[in-house]
Amino acid sequence: SSIGGTDSRIMHLEIPSRLEELPSQGDIVVYCRSGQRSDAVARFIVDSGLCNGMIYNLLGGINAWSDEVDPNVVKY
Incomplete structure (x- = not known):
């Protein structure tokens, strides 16, 4: 499931090899x-130091x- 209007969908295990795809600003x-x-x-993105903006974790995830x-977003 995903939230409409998001820019990227990168699986968590792929983040280390795809950091360059994230916006630096x-x-x-x-x-x-x-x-x-x-x-x-x-936390990994923050520790990498490659992104100058704020990094947020959506507490409770897509289910929350x-x-x-938005109850139209399917839980998985």
């Missing part, structure tokens, strides 16, 4: 199903987004 919101994997990815913001 601007903010990034990282999300997964429950927020646990995306938390690790957000579906519950609290």
Whole structure:
């Protein structure tokens, strides 16, 4: 499942080899199903030092987004 209007969809295990695809300027919101994997990815991006914007983890992930913001987003 995904949130409409997002720019990239990169699986968490692919982040180390695809960091150059992330914008170096601007903010990034990282999300997964429950927020646990995306938390690790957000920390990795911050530690990489390649992005100058804010890095956010969507707490509760896509399931929380579906519950609290848009019930049309399918949970998985």
